[in-house]
Amino acid sequence: MPDYIVTNLKDNTTLPDVDKAPLIMDVEFLETEENIDIPILDSFEEVHTSKKYAAVELPKSLSSPKERARIVTVINQKGGVGKTTTVINIAAQLALRGHNILVIDSDSQGNCATGLGVDKSKVRETTRDLILNPETAISARHATAVDKLHLIVGDKNLIGLEQEMLRQLGREKRLSEALEPLLPHYDIILIDTPPSLGLVTINALVASDGLIIPVQTEYFALEGLALMSGTIREVRNLLNPRLGVDGVILTMHSPTTLNQQVANEIIDYFPELIVKPAVRRNIKLAEAPSHGIPIHLYDPKSAGGKDYQEIASVLSRRWSLI
Numbered sequence: 089m090p091d092y093i094v095t096n097l098k099d100n101t102t103l104p105d106v107d108k109a110p111l112i113m114d115v116e117f118l119e120t121e122e123n124i125d126i127p128i129l130d131s132f133e134e135v136h137t138s139k140k141y142a143a144v145e146l147p148k149s150l151s152s153p154k155e156r157a158r159i160v161t162v163i164n165q166k167g168g169v170g171k172t173t174t175v176i177n178i179a180a181q182l183a184l185r186g187h188n189i190l191v192i193d194s195d196s197q198g199n200c201a202t203g204l205g206v207d208k209s210k211v212r213e214t215t216r217d218l219i220l221n222p223e224t225a226i227s228a229r230h231a232t233a234v235d236k237l238h239l240i241v242g243d244k245n246l247i248g249l250e251q252e253m254l255r256q257l258g259r260e261k262r263l264s265e266a267l268e269p270l271l272p273h274y275d276i277i278l279i280d281t282p283p284s285l286g287l288v289t290i291n292a293l294v295a296s297d298g299l300i301i302p303v304q305t306e307y308f309a310l311e312g313l314a315l316m317s318g319t320i321r322e323v324r325n326l327l328n329p330r331l332g333v334d335g336v337i338l339t340m341h342s343p344t345t346l347n348q349q350v351a352n353e354i355i356d357y358f359p360e361l362i363v364k365p366a367v368r369r370n371i372k373l374a375e376a377p378s379h380g381i382p383i384h385l386y387d388p389k390s391a392g393g394k395d396y397q398e399i400a401s402v403l404s405r406r407w408s409l410i
């Protein structure tokens with residue numbers, strides 16, 4: 089044995105012998121034909137059957153008192169489905185109609201600021217401050233490109249917030265408590281969320297009266313909704329029993345057979361929750377944020393402008409704004 093092994097061992101003892109496993113050597117491999125009985129099922133009756141997406145349930149929301157803002161979170165754990173575009177354009181459309189609207193961006197990508205013409209580099213207090221220090225609720229609000237539409241900016245400082253919140257008591261209710269003093273001053277508070285289910289998103293769900301779920305009419309749409317359904321069920325059971333869905337909005341819709349099939353399937357599942365029309369895929373909706381303005385200031389007559397106008401009308405009725 090080499091010296092270095094011996095000196096590394098306690099009391100200079102040597103390792104006990106390893107167990108000797110029998111080695112396979114010189115085995116003759118014979119090909120034998122065995123008659124294995126494979127049971128033949130008479131029918132498939134014993135196999136579990138489950139209705140496709142049977143668990144996808146989206147509870148309808150309840151109305152909220154007229155004298156305070158309704159808090160609505162726009163959410164889908166699936167990324168890139170049009171959450172931020174929906175927040176910006178519904179908020180802007182309602183503000184242009186004279187309602188007082190506050191948008192809270194809880195996504196570290198901070199796209200609401202860009203889309204509403206707010207320069208993030210000049211902002212001192214953000215959604216992070218709102219959650220950590222509720223007393224910043226008043227001062228963290230910023231004016232936007234649209235009159236009557238205010239924004240609390242989300243930015244990269246939200247990254248890491250979840251870790252900090254883990255140490256806090258009542259960590260799921262921070263946003264709900266922080267928004268309390270703002271409620272009498274707005275008609276609608278719209279919260280944009282990231283495509284993930286962290287503590288900040290849970291805070292948004294706990295604070296909310298209703299949810300808007302944008303769904304892209306693509307193949308995996310129902311899987312996304314199944315995920316959302318589970319999340320809503322858990323939050324209702326544990327943290328916010330009044331949480332429900334205000335509407336499902338079909339987004340980036342093209343007149344292809346697949347898009348149409350998916351749209352029909354979702355409409356069949358949630359006929360009462362669908363907010364019509366579907367938002368058509370429209371390049372103007374993608375261009376508007378680069379100018380820092382919503383579609384209704386950029387090109388109100390575009391397909392996207394018209395679709396979001398009609399959607400805002402449907403939601404205004406659901407939210408008793410008119």
Ligand SMILES: Nc1ncnc2c1ncn2[C@@H]1O[C@H](COP(=O)(O)OP(=O)(O)OP(=O)(O)O)[C@@H](O)[C@H]1O
Pocket residue numbers: 166167168169170171172173174195197199281282283339340341367368369370371373374375392
């Ligand atoms: N109807 C539409 N037609 C064309 N482009 C659209 C439409 N809606 C959204 N977009 C574009 O698609 C991209 C994704 O949209 P958006 O950022 O609103 O999705 P999101 O769900 O907020 O994404 P994330 O999950 O990353 O937050 C953006 O570039 C946006 O401009």
Ligand SMILES: [Mg+2]
Pocket residue numbers: 171172173195199280281282
């Ligand atoms: Mg987004």
